[in-house]
Amino acid sequence: MGILRKTIFTGLLGTSTACAYLASRNPVISPLSPSDPIWSSRLYKNHNPNRNPATQDVCIKRIPVSKIRPELLQSNGALALEFCRGVWSGYGLAVQRKYLAWKWRGPETENQLWEQEDFATSNYDKGTQLMNHFEVVEKTPTSITVRCGDSPHNRALRPSDGLFTISATVDKVRGEVELSLRSCLFSSEGKVEGIRGPMPPHIEELHQWYARLWSETGSWKLLK
Incomplete structure (x- = not known):
C-alpha cells in the first residue's frame, strides 16, 4: 500500500491536482496567533532575545484515529516521535537530504544523522x-523542536536562525489525530527593525x- 501511495503521489506532484490536494489536506495558518505558546516559551526567548520579526506559520493535518497504527496510540510520546521520523525520512525531504549531504557531509559531521534509515529510527x-x-x-x-538556520556547531546568535516544531496530539472529542509543523524563522543576531x-x-x-509536502509524506508513517 505504501508503494502504491508513493507512486500515485509522485505522478500527481507538480500538477494542479496535487497542489489542491496538499492545500486541502494540509492547510497553513500564517501568521501564528498572538497567543501561540511559542511566543512565551523559554526556547524562543533564549534564541531570539531581541524579539526580531519572524517568518511564522503552522501547517496542520488531521487524520481519523481509526486510520492510525494502534500501537502508536498506546505509548506516551510514540505518536509525535513516529511523525517526526516520518517527516525527516519521508519522500518530501528526499531532495533536501541529498543536497545537504552533498554540501556538508564529512569527517567532522559523521556523528550527525544523514542516512534515511537513521532518520526513520532515531x-x-x-x-x-x-x-x-x-x-x-x-x-x-x-512535540520535538529543532533549531535551524545554521550549523549546530554555531552556538551563538545567528543571521539565520529559527525554531521548527513537529507535533502530534490526539483530539478525543473529534476522534482525530492532529499533526502540526510550526515554523518560526528569524535573524537572532543584532536588532532588526x-x-x-x-x-x-x-x-x-x-x-x-x-x-x-513534509506534513503529507511524514504522516504516511503513522498509517495502518
Whole structure:
C-alpha cells in the first residue's frame, strides 16, 4: 500500500491536482496567533532575545484515529516521535537530504544523522544533530523542536536562525489525530527593525508548500 501511495503521489506532484490536494489536506495558518505558546516559551526567548520579526506559520493535518497504527496510540510520546521520523525520512525531504549531504557531509559531521534509515529510527533526543543544519533542542511527549538556520556547531546568535516544531496530539472529542509543523524563522543576531520576517514573500510561499509536502509524506508513517 505504501508503494502504491508513493507512486500515485509522485505522478500527481507538480500538477494542479496535487497542489489542491496538499492545500486541502494540509492547510497553513500564517501568521501564528498572538497567543501561540511559542511566543512565551523559554526556547524562543533564549534564541531570539531581541524579539526580531519572524517568518511564522503552522501547517496542520488531521487524520481519523481509526486510520492510525494502534500501537502508536498506546505509548506516551510514540505518536509525535513516529511523525517526526516520518517527516525527516519521508519522500518530501528526499531532495533536501541529498543536497545537504552533498554540501556538508564529512569527517567532522559523521556523528550527525544523514542516512534515511537513521532518520526513520532515531529517538530524536535533545542534542541530536541532523545534516549539519538542525539540532533537537527540546523533546516532549507531544512535540520535538529543532533549531535551524545554521550549523549546530554555531552556538551563538545567528543571521539565520529559527525554531521548527513537529507535533502530534490526539483530539478525543473529534476522534482525530492532529499533526502540526510550526515554523518560526528569524535573524537572532543584532536588532532588526520592522515587522517582516527574513524571508521575501515568494520564498515564504515556497516554504509553506514544502511544509505541506513534509506534513503529507511524514504522516504516511503513522498509517495502518
